[in-house]
Amino acid sequence: MYKILRVFILTLILFALLSIQLFAFNTTEINQLIENAKTFDGKQVVVRGETIGEVMQRGNYSWVNINDGSNAIGIWMKNSDAQQITLFGNYKNIGDNVVVDGVFYRACPEHGGEADIHCATLKITKTGFPVTNPIPTIRGILVFVLFSALVIVFFIIYHFKLLKNSPD
Amino acid sequence: MNKHSDSINSIDIISYYTGYIVFGAAFLMLIPIFASFVFAEWATLIDFIISMEIVFLVGLMLILLGRRTHQQKASIQWKHGFVIAALVWILMMILCAIPYALSGHTKSFLDACFDVMSGFTTTGLVLTQDLDHLSIGLNVWRHLLTFIGGQGMVVLALVFITKQTSGAYRLYVGEAKDIELVPNVKGTAKIIWKISMIYLAVGTAVLWIAGIIIGLEPISALLHAFYMFTSSWSTGGFGPMSQNIMYYHSLLIETITMVIFILGSFNFGLHYAIWQGKRSELLKNIETQSFFITSFLACMLALYGLSRFNVYPNAISNFRRVIFNVLSAHTTTGLGNIYPRQFALEWSDFGIMIMVIVMLIGGSACSTAGGFKGLRVGIVFKGIIMDIKKLLSSERNMKVYKFHHIKQYILEDSVIKSSALIIICYLVLFFIGTMLGSFYGYSLASSAFESASVAGNVGLTIGITSPAMPAALKIYYILAMYMGRLEFLSVFALVGYLVGGIRKICTRY
Numbered sequence: 125m126y127k128i129l130r131v132f133i134l135t136l137i138l139f140a141l142l143s144i145q146l147f148a149f150n151t152t153e154i155n156q157l158i159e160n161a162k163t164f165d166g167k168q169v170v171v172r173g174e175t176i177g178e179v180m181q182r183g184n185y186s187w188v189n190i191n192d193g194s195n196a197i198g199i200w201m202k203n204s205d206a207q208q209i210t211l212f213g214n215y216k217n218i219g220d221n222v223v224v225d226g227v228f229y230r231a232c233p234e235h236g237g238e239a240d241i242h243c244a245t246l247k248i249t250k251t252g253f254p255v256t257n258p259i260p261t262i263r264g265i266l267v268f269v270l271f272s273a274l275v276i277v278f279f280i281i282y283h284f285k286l287l288k289n290s291p292d
Numbered sequence: 293m294n295k296h297s298d299s300i301n302s303i304d305i306i307s308y309y310t311g312y313i314v315f316g317a318a319f320l321m322l323i324p325i326f327a328s329f330v331f332a333e334w335a336t337l338i339d340f341i342i343s344m345e346i347v348f349l350v351g352l353m354l355i356l357l358g359r360r361t362h363q364q365k366a367s368i369q370w371k372h373g374f375v376i377a378a379l380v381w382i383l384m385m386i387l388c389a390i391p392y393a394l395s396g397h398t399k400s401f402l403d404a405c406f407d408v409m410s411g412f413t414t415t416g417l418v419l420t421q422d423l424d425h426l427s428i429g430l431n432v433w434r435h436l437l438t439f440i441g442g443q444g445m446v447v448l449a450l451v452f453i454t455k456q457t458s459g460a461y462r463l464y465v466g467e468a469k470d471i472e473l474v475p476n477v478k479g480t481a482k483i484i485w486k487i488s489m490i491y492l493a494v495g496t497a498v499l500w501i502a503g504i505i506i507g508l509e510p511i512s513a514l515l516h517a518f519y520m521f522t523s524s525w526s527t528g529g530f531g532p533m534s535q536n537i538m539y540y541h542s543l544l545i546e547t548i549t550m551v552i553f554i555l556g557s558f559n560f561g562l563h564y565a566i567w568q569g570k571r572s573e574l575l576k577n578i579e580t581q582s583f584f585i586t587s588f589l590a591c592m593l594a595l596y597g598l599s600r601f602n603v604y605p606n607a608i609s610n611f612r613r614v615i616f617n618v619l620s621a622h623t624t625t626g627l628g629n630i631y632p633r634q635f636a637l638e639w640s641d642f643g644i645m646i647m648v649i650v651m652l653i654g655g656s657a658c659s660t661a662g663g664f665k666g667l668r669v670g671i672v673f674k675g676i677i678m679d680i681k682k683l684l685s686s687e688r689n690m691k692v693y694k695f696h697h698i699k700q701y702i703l704e705d706s707v708i709k710s711s712a713l714i715i716i717c718y719l720v721l722f723f724i725g726t727m728l729g730s731f732y733g734y735s736l737a738s739s740a741f742e743s744a745s746v747a748g749n750v751g752l753t754i755g756i757t758s759p760a761m762p763a764a765l766k767i768y769y770i771l772a773m774y775m776g777r778l779e780f781l782s783v784f785a786l787v788g789y790l791v792g793g794i795r796k797i798c799t800r801y
Contacts, residue, residue, distance in 0.1 A: 158631045161638070176424040177533055180507030180541065187507070187541045189533070191424055195631070196535045215333060215427040230638075236543055237609025239631060257335040257427075263394075267338060270345035277352050286359055 155194035161230035175219035201243035211252030221250035308361035311354025318347035328429030336429035339394035374785030412441035413777035416529025416626035416751025435522040442526025442660030450481040471658040495521040524552035529626025529751030557623035557655030582666035597642040622650040624662040626751020651744040662749025668711035675708035
């Protein structure tokens with residue numbers, strides 16, 4: 125019985141891993157879209173990436189840029205979809221991780237020949253979070269050391285009158 | 293003995309003035325420090341304080357090393373002017389790279405130096421990683437560098453720190469600027485900065501409003517307006533985000549920046565003449581004539597060439613993707629609204645060739661732009677026409693040929709020769725870069741595109757420029773950007789000075 129249970133659990137784990145691989149295979153890297161733009165032009169694609177910058181609302185639709193590490197691309201989506209996004213990536217935040225299912229255009233006729241994706245569905249797979257940018261102690265020390273060096277140099281210049289004009 | 297003292301004096305003079313400019317440049321770091329403080333980016337703030345302290349120390353050391361110049365009121369000779377200008381650019385590249393390196397967004401210090409030189413020379417190629425998570429402080433610094441580089445570091449220094457004007461002209465010319473708007477060079481430097489600051493205020497305001505219209509938050513729109521103005525006016529090409537100008541998805545932003553970078557590529561002398569009411573200068577000037585002709589031809593050829601391959605679906609697409617990129621290349625701006633690889637994959641060899649040619653031609657002399665410059669192209673072209681006319685006319689016919697550039701000049705052989713020489717230097721720089729690119733396995737078209745982009749200080753990339761490219765290529769590109777920006781003379785003077793110094797040391801021992 126224990127053996128059967130073990131095999132069952134192992135099968136489940138394997139199945140889960142395979143599903144992840146299968147899912148990963150379905151998403152296309154943004155760089156791959158650009159490199160094979162003619163192949164993907166007008167086709168349904170799935171991309172995954174971090175939302176960056178900010179949402180730019182244009183009427184009933186919005187532009188949201190996503191970056192998957194290989195490249196970044198503009199996603200044209202309904203305002204209702206854009207409103208689902210909680211955080212955008214910048215210096216202080218890691219943006220939401222989203223999966224976008226939509227149509228890729230190599231030179232979108234609607235958007236002045238831009239390479240973009242028109243979103244059909246948007247799924248947030250991981251919500252964004254703030255990042256801390258700690259100051260290393262050594263840098264704090266360095267500020268004071270360099271400041272002290274500057275004070276010493278200024279003192280030497282002033283005390284020894286090093287930059288005084290010599291009498292003609 | 294005389295020779296020996298002369299050599300010591302030269303080192304003193306060079307060290308003193310280089311130190312003075314470096315010391316002055318340290319104050320520039322107060323701007324990103326202020327930005328970091330306002331936006332509570334404490335780690336970036338500390339990075340900039342460290343960098344500023346280092347720059348202050350280096351500047352002070354150099355001033356102290358050359359203090360005899362101050363004490364004896366030694367004046368600058370031509371050779372000093374050229375060497376100081378060339379040396380300042382190298383030293384500033386290293387010092388201004390410190391905040392980049394401390395930020396952790398560059399893979400090596402060489403990459404940081406590459407980006408600073410790219411900014412200073414208004415090239416716009418980027419090796420900084422993860423731009424989308426860059427701090428506001430560092431972004432302000434990147435764009436400030438490109439703005440300062442566009443007008444000239446030495447020009448800025450002349451406005452603020454040089455009390456006496458004797459020898460100032462030598463420093464000014466050393467930075468590849470030779471136009472005299474008013475009789476004294478300090479006044480000229482002030483006018484150059486005045487023109488730029490007025491455009492900065494107006495351009496940033498216009499882009500700010502445009503930013504709000506396209507959906508950016510007001511504060512963010514203001515920052516983006518500053519970034520995009522400095523990038524366009526200085527014909528730099530940096531963008532605050534990894535997608536460059538594509539981030540905005542906006543015809544409005546593209547059109548405004550296009551107007552700004554065309555204005556930025558014009559000679560400061562032309563701006564000054566127009567401000568003084570001499571509007572006819574716009575049509576009479578050999579540079580504007582040259583620019584309008586070459587840009588019109590390039591745009592038409594690129595449009596025709598790309599339409600044969602149906603690269604873009606309609607007229608608006610063609611305007612936004614073809615005209616914008618060709619003009620961005622011609623003005624040596626380097627703002628790109630297509631992905632770099634799209635040039636290689638979609639524009640065909642014909643499109644790439646057009647881009648290479650316009651990148652090499654570049655903008656106007658004494659502007660923020662790079663390349664051969666329209667003035668030289670116009671002079672050489674007129675020289676060829678003059679020679680043909682002379683061949684066809686009677687020997688007794690002694691006609692004087694002229695060209696108009698702010699005022700009337702006689703087209704002399706010496707002017708044609710010096711223009712042709714600089715063009716040849718640019719071509720050599722371009723060919724070496726192309727060969728080096730091909731040597732490292734990149735295609736000829738890609739190598740030529742990237743080489744033209746660095747030699748002409750453009751900043752558009754076809755995909756070669758990346759942290760993964762060979763270090764030798766990075767170093768060559770840094771040199772090419774530097775030489776292209778200073779138009780060779782100062783760099784040759786620095787090399788000559790160094791070689792002369794080494795020879796002296798060798799003969800002494």
